Amino acid sequence: MDLQPVIKPTASDGAKYVGEFIGTYLLVLTVGCNVLTGSPVWAVTSIACTLMVCIYALAAVSGANFNPAVTFALGLLKEMKWNEVGIYICVQLLAGILAGLTYGVSLWKVFNLAPTPGFSWYQAGLAELFYTFMLVFVVLNTAVAKRNTPNQFFGLAIGFTVVAGGYGAGHISGGCFNPAVAFGIDVSSAGIGFGWCFAYTCAEILGSALAVALFNVCRATTDEYSEQKPTQAAKLASEFLGTFMLVLTVGLNVVGGSQAPVFSIAAALMCMIYALGDVSGAHFNPAVTIAIAVTKRPHVLPNKDIGPYIGCQLAGGVCAGLMYVFMEAGKSFPLKPGKDFGWVQAGIAEIVFTFLLCYVVLCVATTTNSLKHFFGLAIGSCVTAGGYAIGAVSGGSLNPAVSFGIALGHVVNGGGIVNATIYTIFELIGGVLAGVVFANTHPNEVKTSDVDN
Numbered sequence: 083m084d085l086q087p088v089i090k091p092t093a094s095d096g097a098k099y100v101g102e103f104i105g106t107y108l109l110v111l112t113v114g115c116n117v118l119t120g121s122p123v124w125a126v127t128s129i130a131c132t133l134m135v136c137i138y139a140l141a142a143v144s145g146a147n148f149n150p151a152v153t154f155a156l157g158l159l160k161e162m163k164w165n166e167v168g169i170y171i172c173v174q175l176l177a178g179i180l181a182g183l184t185y186g187v188s189l190w191k192v193f194n195l196a197p198t199p200g201f202s203w204y205q206a207g208l209a210e211l212f213y214t215f216m217l218v219f220v221v222l223n224t225a226v227a228k229r230n231t232p233n234q235f236f237g238l239a240i241g242f243t244v245v246a247g248g249y250g251a252g253h254i255s256g257g258c259f260n261p262a263v264a265f266g267i268d269v270s271s272a273g274i275g276f277g278w279c280f281a282y283t284c285a286e287i288l289g290s291a292l293a294v295a296l297f298n299v300c301r302a303t304t305d306e307y308s309e310q311k312p313t314q315a316a317k318l319a320s321e322f323l324g325t326f327m328l329v330l331t332v333g334l335n336v337v338g339g340s341q342a343p344v345f346s347i348a349a350a351l352m353c354m355i356y357a358l359g360d361v362s363g364a365h366f367n368p369a370v371t372i373a374i375a376v377t378k379r380p381h382v383l384p385n386k387d388i389g390p391y392i393g394c395q396l397a398g399g400v401c402a403g404l405m406y407v408f409m410e411a412g413k414s415f416p417l418k419p420g421k422d423f424g425w426v427q428a429g430i431a432e433i434v435f436t437f438l439l440c441y442v443v444l445c446v447a448t449t450t451n452s453l454k455h456f457f458g459l460a461i462g463s464c465v466t467a468g469g470y471a472i473g474a475v476s477g478g479s480l481n482p483a484v485s486f487g488i489a490l491g492h493v494v495n496g497g498g499i500v501n502a503t504i505y506t507i508f509e510l511i512g513g514v515l516a517g518v519v520f521a522n523t524h525p526n527e528v529k530t531s532d533v534d535n
Contacts, residue, residue, distance in 0.1 A: 134241025376517025
């Protein structure tokens with residue numbers, strides 16, 4: 083598998099190691115300063131932006147790993163030699179520790195690394211595993227996968243996995259997702275306790291290995307066509323994984339009382355779209371699949387894929403719903419209209435903003451002139467738009483997989499699936515409307531499909 087040039091740098095060894103040191107040092111320093119003095123609302127975004135800008139700045143120098151879990155994954159894929167992997171990891175850990183000491187001395191204050199009170203080691207371990215998996219998986223798919231490179235969105239996609247995981251799972255584990263961060267925090271606070279960095283690193287390395295395994299599944303190709311196409315199993319695995327991470331992020335943000343739940347959920351959707359858009363189309367939503375099916379363009383969505391896609395999306399949503407309830411020690415929440423609103427208002431809200439989401443997908447990702455770099459940002463931003471606009475009205479599900487994931491997760495606390503069924507009807511109406519309107523605003527796309535058939 084060929085690497086994207088920015089991930090296989092041509093700089094000298096010395097320059098590469100300096101680049102890795104600088105990027106990792108700045109990342110861990112930003113973590114510490116934000117935790118100790120930063121805004122509780124914007125701290126995670128600050129960390130994500132530091133990672134993003136350092137990736138864009140230094141990718142051509144060192145490959146911009148800044149994370150032993152990323153470097154380990156590249157070693158497993160044989161994209162880096164193991165002696166180089168070892169040097170990179172040593173540099174990253176050294177940078178993380180020195181950054182931890184820097185903020186400790188500068189602010190004369192430190193904080194300890196440990197699961198948040200009320201959560202056990204296994205819950206923190208799952209939080210670190212899943213979002214390290216997400217980070218590494220997005221790295222591999224946006225910066226390594228040949229079919230998805232070269233591109234200009236890799237830094238945005240990788241950096242904003244921190245937005246997804248930091249707001250979503252930070253209240254459980256602290257949200258490291260990086261052994262260099264874990265060691266930097268733990269060593270700097272050794273005076274008040276030390277040792278959790280080893281457990282965190284184990285979970286993060288397991289997440290990295292899982293990312294490599296599922297990367298190979300999702301990137302499997304077939305020789306059936308002259309151009310290498312994803313296998314059916316790869317496409318269905320992609321739909322399951324993308325939906326799983328989306329719904330997991332929804333549940334953890336809501337139950338955990340996140341400071342920026344909508345932004346985190348939108349980031350999760352955007353990052354997974356960028357990672358898997360070239361594999362399955364990255365629907366992650368039965369309403370999106372129905373919207374595309376309504377336009378009757380088999381070259382975009384073969385008829386044989388419609389049912390399996392929806393099945394995998396619903397399965398991913400339900401599995402994620404059960405997982406976040408487990409991670410939150412049995413806590414869940416119901417799917418229902420907001421406190422001051424009824425079913426009519428909730429129905430209108432779900433229909434309109436599911437329409438927006440599906441219509442944007444159709445326009446930016448399924449046309450002959452689809453966006454090359456901003457499609458994921460455009461689609462993910464629909465969640466930001468709808469989540470803040472109607473979150474208080476309906477909850478802003480906009481996705482039957484989200485609706486059923488929430489509902490079945492809440493079954494353990496006495497919930498049912500009636501509301502999820504009603505929400506799904508609203509959301510599918512929005513999807514159908516998007517397909518009908520698209521056929522009228524983009525008649526050439528549909529006519530071209532008819533001619534091809």
